[in-house]
């Protein structure tokens with residue numbers, strides 16, 4: 001049986017920025033974007049694993065561009081790599097120009113989800129097979145990012161993070 005691909009987990013959520021979701025300078029509130037990304041990522045993780053999934057870690061968020069009130073925001077999430085029970089989800093955020101319809105990348109983030117059973121215990125999931133060049137690049141970097149996240153969380157010794165250390169040598 002062939003492995004699942006990142007594309008099979010792709011989740012796209014498009015919504016407006018309303019006044020109640022903005023900061024005092026009328027841009028999207030960071031916590032609102034984190035929540036939108038968490039929702040899209042959890043659906044992507046569920047589509048890959050077909051299990052209950054929980055957010056284990058927010059590994060990286062870059063708020064590169066402010067997102068003004070009234071913007072149409074598209075959050076696109078895909079599983080970039082699946083490990084034993086955990087999955088890395090890569091999230092790209094786009095805003096759409098009202099007149100031209102052109103999409104501009106505004107932000108990106110990387111979340112880790114874990115598939116669990118009804119009692120919350122981690123369960124084994126399927127592997128994933130990247131197809132496009134971008135998927136392959138993200139797949140490759142995911143092990144390093146997992147190690148960094150575990151080291152920062154105090155769940156792995158820096159000495160054991162072989163792939164992460166190799167980056168600095």
Ligand SMILES: CC(C)(COP(=O)(O)OP(=O)(O)OC[C@H]1O[C@@H](n2cnc3c(N)ncnc32)[C@H](O)[C@@H]1OP(=O)(O)O)[C@@H](O)C(=O)NCCC(=O)NCCS
Nearest residue numbers: 054055056057083084085086112114120122146149150153
């Ligand atoms: C996420 C959770 C299930 C992990 O449980 P745990 O006891 O640490 O389980 P394990 O040590 O077996 O880890 C399970 C997997 O998560 C990964 N993991 C755990 N913490 C991680 C972190 N901070 N960063 C990256 N991966 C992490 C482990 O590497 C392991 O991956 P693998 O099985 O693919 O190799 C548990 O911590 C939990 O339930 N947390 C609360 C989740 C939640 O409620 N989220 C919403 C927040 S409001």
